[in-house]
Amino acid sequence: MKIAVARETRDGESRVAMVPELVGKLTELGYDVAVEPGAGQPALIADDDYEQAGATVEEGALHGADLVVSVQPLSTATIRTLPAGTATISFLPTNQEPDTVRDLRDCGVTAFAMELVPRISRAQSMDALSSQALVAGYRCAIVAAGMLRRFFPLNMTAAGTVPPAEIVVLGAGVAGLQAIATAKRLGAVVSAYDVRAAAAEEIRSMGAKAIELELETLEGAGGYAREMTEDRAARQRELLTPYIANADALITTAAVPGRQAPMLVTGEMVEQMKPGSVVVDLAAETGGNVEGSVPGEVVRIGNAQVWGGRNVPSQMPGPASRLYAQNVVNLVTLMTRTASEEQDPAFAPDFEDEIVAGSCVTHDGTIRHEPTRIALEGESA
Structure with a gap:
């Protein structure tokens, strides 16, 4: 299994979706962690820090990834390079990013939006809106x-x-x-x-x-x-x-x-x-x-x-990134099937789970988030 950490490209965004001290949490789950070069630089995190934590830093880090994590939504150009079945986790303001949602749907990407994580007790550790607030x-x-x-x-x-x-x-x-x-x-x-x-x-x-x-x-x-x-x-x-x-x-x-x-x-x-x-x-x-x-x-x-x-x-990109990365780790942990004698570990979100279902925007070529689907269908009608 591979998780890729994207370098943010939007103007003014200084955070990064993963920090070195939490890479070990992902590798313990069975993931290889790849980071795009310079991803942590705006938050004063060096590439060497990621490598010392057990991640690889490489151009093309997103290639072959099961899951791509970022703070802001991925760019259209990046989304269109992802194979169908790839998953993403990021903030994804669907009302303001209808074209991004369409690209994710049309490319068969499974997209989870951090701001849609339900505000229930079990999801408090994944609540990125609260951590960033x-x-x-x-x-x-x-x-x-x-x-x-x-x-x-x-x-x-x-x-x-x-x-x-x-x-x-x-x-x-x-x-x-x-x-x-x-x-x-x-x-x-x-x-x-x-x-x-x-x-x-x-x-x-x-x-x-x-x-x-x-x-x-x-x-x-x-x-x-x-x-x-x-x-x-x-x-x-x-x-x-x-x-x-x-x-x-x-x-x-x-x-x-x-x-x-x-x-x-x-x-x-x-x-x-x-x-x-x-x-x-x-x-x-x-x-x-x-x-x-x-x-x-x-x-x-x-x-x-x-x-x-x-x-x-x-x-305040340092503490903001640290808090956001912990939210991401907790959500990834929920969506990861642990290894057992019968099966290998895998990124396997359970769409019957309230948190997984609530935060999913697109999956398998469809828009699963009902308000977004209705809004986009209304625009095209």
């Missing part, structure tokens, strides 16, 4: 601290007392809670809001103040919030305005995979913030929580600098 949430708080031209913590000195920064975080999922925790560790006073009822207790457990608005909560499937009506959204923005106006820094993290991010903060709300204030919008790539934010850029709205996130986990 952890990195992004930490990074958001560090960006806010770096841009804000004042201390985060309280400082009491002989020259006088410097009060702590006031930080507001909107969204208390994995990224939001990590942003809260990081800002608290840096000494800021943190308040946070989330539309889900359970989030208030989670916010308080991080040492932050939960902002409570007189509005209905919006519990959704899979731990995400459900979409709100425009009337509720407008009322929410009205009630949040004074909290945001008083903040030194605002961090927004609300997003749902495969859907546009909710617009939580208008430009008018940002214009009420104090001189020197900072806004960090983690969701800028998917439409933005903050009106006017631009992915990968810092723009000025009123007195505030607004930082738009773009592939934020990739800005």
Whole structure:
């Protein structure tokens, strides 16, 4: 059995799908691991590190592979070189990558999408959305601290007392809670809001103040919030305005995979913030929580600098790659038949398994992910 680790080719992607310290986990399962040259370089991992861990580094590493692992979807040119029956594991945003899905289907490639791994207890160790959100949430708080031209913590000195920064975080999922925790560790006073009822207790457990608005909560499937009506959204923005106006820094993290991010903060709300204030919008790539934010850029709205996130986990490629690679190893382990007296080890995904079935996009020339199949059939009708 052979697993190939692809070199990422998309602009701005610095992560790698496998790290040397986890190669041994794959070889123990019976795999040969081949890595494309330079695959780990953006994450500061040398080819020699992979070879010392037991992998081979070679051009043409993907040739003959049973499974190809990557962070971003493979390019069209690469997909078309894969023999039918080859499997891939990567992030695969099907709504934004319909042509990639079609190529995978037409080439007979079995494709698994990390963002489609079901959010169930048994799959927590394979949940790459959560692992990468952890990195992004930490990074958001560090960006806010770096841009804000004042201390985060309280400082009491002989020259006088410097009060702590006031930080507001909107969204208390994995990224939001990590942003809260990081800002608290840096000494800021943190308040946070989330539309889900359970989030208030989670916010308080991080040492932050939960902002409570007189509005209905919006519990959704899979731990995400459900979409709100425009009337509720407008009322929410009205009630949040004074909290945001008083903040030194605002961090927004609300997003749902495969859907546009909710617009939580208008430009008018940002214009009420104090001189020197900072806004960090983690969701800028998917439409933005903050009106006017631009992915990968810092723009000025009123007195505030607004930082738009773009592939934020990739800005910390070392830890992000390590966490993602562990998710991949755990998923591969689930799909691997171990050796016994009767049979050899093999990559043999069981499509009756809820995790395997839920994360599979294409297999055997068909699109197995029902929402994607319906969407693509609708386009061609």
